Amino acid sequence: xxxxxxxxxxxxxxxxxxxxxxxxxxxxxxxxxxxxxxxxxxxxxxxxxxxxxxxxxxxxxxxxxxxxxxxxxxxxxxxxxxxxxxxxxxxxxxxxxxxxxxxxxxxxxxxxxxxxxxxxxxxxxxxxxxxxxxxxxxxxxxxxxxxxxxxxxxxxxxxxxxxxxxxxxxxx
Numbered sequence: 001x002x003x004x005x006x007x008x009x010x011x012x013x014x015x016x017x018x019x020x021x022x023x024x025x026x027x028x029x030x031x032x033x034x035x036x037x038x039x040x041x042x043x044x045x046x047x048x049x050x051x052x053x054x055x056x057x058x059x060x061x062x063x064x065x066x067x068x069x070x071x072x073x074x075x076x077x078x079x080x081x082x083x084x085x086x087x088x089x090x091x092x093x094x095x096x097x098x099x100x101x102x103x104x105x106x107x108x109x110x111x112x113x114x115x116x117x118x119x120x121x122x123x124x125x126x127x128x129x130x131x132x133x134x135x136x137x138x139x140x141x142x143x144x145x146x147x148x149x150x151x152x153x154x155x156x157x158x159x160x161x162x163x164x165x166x167x168x169x170x171x172x
Contacts, residue, residue: 001058001059001060001061001066001094001097002058002059003056003057003058003059003069003097003098003101003102004056004057004059005048005055005056005057006041006044006045006048006055006056006057006068007057008038008041008042008045010057010065011034011037011038011041012034013064013065013086014037014041014065014068015031015034015037017065017067017086017087018030018031018037018084019087021087022084022086022087024153025119025120025122025123025126025155026084026120026155027149027153027155029149029151029153041055044070051074051075051110052073052074052075053070053071053072053073053074053079054069054070054071054074054102054105054106055068055069055070056068056069056070056098056101056102058085058094058098060089065086066085066086066089066094067083067084067085067086067089067094067095067098068082068083068084068098069081069082069083069095069098069099069101069102070082070083070102071102071103071106071112071115074106074110074112077114078114078115078116078161079106079112079115079116080115080116080117080118081099081102081103081115081116081117081162083095083098083099083102083126083129085098090125091125095125095126095129096129096132096133099129099133100133103115103133103137103162103164107164107167113163113164113167114161114162114163114164115161115162116159116160116161116162117129117130117159117160117162118157118158118159118160119157119158119160120155120156120157120158121144121156121157121158122156127158130160130162133162136164136165136166137162137163137164137165138162138163138165139160139161139162139163140160140161140163141158141159141160142158142159142160142161143159144156144157144158145157145159
């Protein structure tokens with residue numbers, strides 16, 4: 001597996017794999033059209049060019065797109081994390097490796113040590129990622145928020161603030 005800055009060569013795969021199943025516990029819905037996906041992803045690429053966010057493609061050893069990881073709001077004190085892996089490749093550790101890469105990159109390039117990570121409480125895989133990150137991050141769970149998206153999905157979102165343990169001495 002490798003992680004690289006997102007490129008539009010992965011547009012078709014991103015569009016076709018960002019399914020109802022992938023997004024069932026997320027605020028966004030699958031894209032209605034390839035043009036809609038292209039616009040959103042181009043906006044993300046433009047934000048990355050301005051150092052406002054990070055968007056990386058996760059690619060397997062056969063050079064196949066298998067997901068993405070992003071960090072939104074790099075200019076904020078606590079940027080927000082996001083990751084998704086195509087359904088057929090879930091449970092193989094790719095999401096953890098992608099998140100760890102993005103977190104380390106944001107720390108090294110932008111000096112970021114605190115992040116916001118939100119997942120639906122029913123999304124077992126996403127919540128297991130927190131356990132794996134707890135070796136290197138102090139994790140503070142926030143209150144669960146129940147809400148309904150514009151498309152009618154009922155979500156139970158648990159926000160978490162992650163702080164790098166190796167940076168905690170900086171605040172003493």
